[in-house]
Amino acid sequence: MKPANRFDIDELTPKFLDQPEHFNDWYFTVHFEHAGQPLLAKFSITEGNLLGQSAHFTFSQDPLRLEEEPDAVVLHPATNDMILAEDNMPLEHSLEGDTVQVTMGSLTAFCRPEQQRIVYNKAGVQADLTFTPRGPILHWQHKAGAVCQVTDVTRVSGSESLSDVRGEITLNGQTMPVVGRGLFEHVWFSALNFFEIRHMNWIYAHFDEFYMYICHCESITSESRPFHFETGEMYMVINDEFMPAQSLEVTPEAWVFLKEARRFIPIENSVVVRAAQGTLKLNVRLAHYPLILRPPTRLEGLMVDNVPGWQSLFFDGPVTLEGRFTYKDGRVVPLKNGVGINEVIRMGAL
């Protein structure tokens, strides 16, 4: 059954605040152009003791700075990206009428079932953006509030709204009108063991004709057994068709040396998502410098299961996408103007 184009109030409200462990995020992104340049702005309120409490604004504008070296392509840091974080700020929240209001630091989200608004007001940066779903809200495990067992321990619920975004952003006195596409997400969980995760890709994508999100996670259980999780949903805007993913694959096709992390990351992935109606095939390519969510870390002092020394990587990679959806009856829909984010987690031995 096709999900609704609006949220339930329950999907927007903070969860598990009375639990000893909890996490909520209200996450907004917008891809837009200004003066002919592709830009990405991201606003996030993350609450709770599982991943740290923080209000974030990120603005990405530089194209990739790649340098060919004899044995590798090296990705150099962006020089003009802005990352403003306000850590350990209190969360304020209220429900008035049909509006869930969430404030942390300089960020305030006004979440209504049919539309969401994010307002940012800080010295040198102001933003006021309204997010309207392009179609059905997508859900983790195909149901609002469904609890997904992402790893042995980790349980995640979440809703993803692929949205049209309107408003403006002012940086250092320069106001940019925003007409773009983006994502509003609320994800919540009360159990996480980050150290079980070995490999995670979460991707959302907008095309003129289509939108989707997927999540794929490989992890290790407490008994050192492999644990697999995948979920995803797609919506063909032009045919008003909702398509839950039945299976998916994300395969790196090319790698680049991320100097900041002193390691390689995929710069290009191929993605295949199968649904009852047909198969999606995408080429996903990093378009801007990764937005680092947690500094790439060498955990030299961590010894788990007698493996001494670990490294972690956790970033949002702004991506451009190309591809097509092929129906089982042979019809092919080429997909145009693909933009999105590929969130990446990697945990492994040093």
Next chain:
Amino acid sequence: MVTQEALLEALEKARARMIAEDGTPVLPGWDRKIQYYFPDVEQYWAMVVEDGHPLPVTREELDDPDIRLTMSAETFIGLMNKTLSGLVAMTTGKVKVKASMADMRKMQVFM
């Protein structure tokens, strides 16, 4: 500068987190020897857990702990006061840990 009183209070908080409000252990059936080392104050502390019940903390260096936690006393107090998250402390190198994957999860109860 961390006082000895604050450090002891934090150790007691870690211990208290293993007991639910009704007095039952949060981790029943769990038997472990946990070694804390605070290099800034050069102190070893031990907490032995029997069937989920934490015994009183003792100032000693254990021969064969199941879990080793090394951090500054200030970091430990931050963790116990919840001004610092365990994950952030670990990923920023403020805490050194030696444990099994199963115990990493259990540690979230008292870290």
